[in-house]
Amino acid sequence: MPKMAYSFPEEVLEHVFSFIHCNKDRSSISTVCKSWYEIERWCRKKVFVGNCYSVSPTVVIKRFPEVRSIELKGKPHFADFNLVPEGWGGYVCPWIEAMACGYPWLEEIKLKRMVVTDESLELIAKSFKNFKALVLTSCEGFTNVGLAAIAANCRGLRILDLQESGDEDLNGNWLSHFPDSYTSLVSLNISCIGNEVSLSALERLLCRCPNLQTLRLNRSVPLDRISNLLRRCPQLVELGTGIYSTEMRPEVFVNLAEALSGCKKLKCLSGFWDVLPTYLAAIYPICSRLTSLNLSYAVLQSSDLIKLVSQCPSLTRLWVLDYIEDAGLDALAASCKDLNELRVFPSDPFGLEPNVALTERGLVSVSEGCPKLQSVLYFCRQMSNAALHTIAQNRPNMTRFRLCIIEPRTPDYLTLQPLDSGFGAIVEHCKDLQRLSLSGLLTDRVFEYIGTYAKKLEMLSVAFAGDSDLGLHHVLSGCDNLRKLEIRDCPFGDKALLANAAKLETMRSLWMSSCSVSYGACKLLGQRMPRLNVEVIDERGPPESRPSTCPVEKLYIYRTVAGPRSDIPGFVWTMKDDS
Structure with a gap:
């Protein structure tokens, strides 16, 4: 060779x-x-760093000196569920400072779960002369000041995507800072902004950008103004509507329907905050060409959703609330044969009783009717082993399967048995499964199935499951390609963790919270494995103040070539030789 x-x-x-x-x-x-x-x-030209603490920016710059695009992730995934304490870390500033010197020709920055200050955005704006794309997903720390700097100085900016990012006081006043000569915008996502935007500044901006393809508005943009915006950018491929309700006025409906019909390339729709069902008919003429529909904020009844999805034969991606119910999923299965991804979110996750008629039957129906289905996120209140077996047999091409039964430790509602065999069927039949989330009543047996069959599994999320250390041992010793493992409220402890310490060096990270791992085991692991950062997160105070056998609150382990991080807050302890 x-x-x-x-x-x-x-x-x-x-x-x-x-x-x-x-x-x-x-x-x-x-x-x-x-x-x-x-x-x-x-x-x-492109670099992806799945953990901003796994390597230093100087090492990345030295290793890849000609990079034009970088993607960084900061906080652990469980930060999305408020399990990572405020102030844990994930600061992007050291990276931006290093790249300002090492990557003067950088064009694209994508950040996820990171703390991004106005100073960092200002440094981006003045350091990278060819800067074209900024994507912030689940990021925090910046205000209108930082966004104004980006708008005013990044003359070649093509993509500005703010997805679930920013502080509560963020508004759209910074839109007026784009220069009058600015024309390069291709994608703009401001859906996360909680306050009003300047509609006049937005309209002027859209008029100047003939190549705009993606526009995702926030909920402050009223329905009667959407028509005007659409007339200024008929070339749109993706639209996120603003608030989708107003007093029913025929002229508003007609204008909206005409404006949408004028967008001949439109394929993706999202938004629909506070949607008024009578206005849904305005999108019916374009439904036949829609490939993506995000209704995760739309409170629509099953009958309205049935009417809508039945007119979307080209749909490949649907995000929707559980108001769709089993009947709506039946309609989806009958109409959308190209469906690849389905996400069904809970409308009332904290309610004690079901508020919708959504069960396992709807998911079974989709698995039977949609032969291209590969990715599922499904919140429900009941499941059976029989249903999981059927889904596994119907869709062996599944690569992502995340089932979230709302009440922890819920058994098979037909037999009252654990759901071990059902999830076992999923991992046995779906040979290419890469991501799996477990829920319901589960014993160590399900982890034996996972360790035996899930050889391509890369990410596993577990909560309220298992009987003993044996469950964790099955996963760590059996899943050859496992990269990320996140566990909460499980009886896994020291023995399995220490016995499989070498496996942790092949993974990106392990998160454990409310488990049975002791402080003593964490210290021992840190001493044995110098290439791992073993971080104990405990807001009760120094772990040394309690017996070494006392379980830690949270444990985050990740491999690194950068050593212990320098921005550790007072409630985090890194286990090393001198711990």
Whole structure:
């Protein structure tokens, strides 16, 4: 292989490498020989860092000096469920400061679950002259000041995507800071802004950007103004509506229907806050070409949803509240044969009694009627092993399966048995399964199934499950490709963790909260595994003040080549030799 590598000119190899986009494949290429390492190093344009503390920015810059796009993730995934304390970390500032010097030609930054200050946004705005894309997902810490700096200074900006990001006082006044000469915007997502935006500034901006394809508005944009906005950008491919209710006025309905029909390329719809069902008919003429529909904020009854999805035969992606009910999912299964992704969210997750007629039957129906279904997130209140077996047999092509039974430790409602065999069928039949979330009454047996069959599983989320350490041992010893494991409220403890310590070095991270791992085991693991950061998160005070056998509140373990981080807050302790 090395001789073959030397027989190709570098320009040829660079061209070949440019067609390989998977990060894992690019990393494998660099291990073939020294010359391939050097070529791949210099021609790598995109870098993904799944944990901002796993490597230092200076190391990344030295390793890949010609990067144009970087994607960083900060806080653990469970931060989305308020399980990571405020002030834990995930600060992007050190990365921006390093890249301002090392990557002057950087064009794209994507951040997720990170703390992004106005100072960081201002540094981006003045440091990268060719900057084109800023994507902030579940980020916090910035205000209108930082966004105004981006708008005023990034003259070539094409993408500005604020997804569930920003502080409560964020508004749209910064939109007026885009220069009158600015015309390059292709995608704008301001759906997360909680306050009013300047509609006049927004309209002027849209008029100047003929290539705009994605526009996602926040709920402050009234329905009667959406028509005007759409007339200014008929080339839209994706639209997130603002508030979708007003007093029913015929002229508003007619204007909206005409404006939507004028968007001949429109394929994706989202938004629909406070939707008034009578206005849904305005989108019926374009339903046949819709491929994506996000109704996760739309309080619509099943009958209205049935009428809507029945007219969307090209739909590949649907996010919806459980108001769709089993009847609506039956209609989806009958009408949408190209459906690839389904997410059904709870409308009343804290209610003690069901408020909708959504059961396992709806998911079974979709699994039977939608042959291309690969990704599922499903919140419900009841499930059976028989239903899970049927779903597994119907959809062996499933790659992501996340089932969230709202009440913890809920058994098979027909037999009152654990749901072990049902989830066992999922991992046995779905050979390419990469992501799995478990719920319901589960014993160690389900983890034995997972360790035996889920050989391609990369991410596993577990809550209120298992009997003993044996469950965790099955997963860590059996899942060869596991990268991320997150566990809460399970009886897993020291023995399985220490016995599989070497496995943790092959993973990106392990999160455990409200489990049975002792402080003593955490110290021992940190001493044994110097390439791991073993972080104990405990808001009760120093763990040393309690017996070493006392379980820790939260444990976050991740591999790193950067050593212990320097921004540890007072409630986090890193376990090292001197712990």
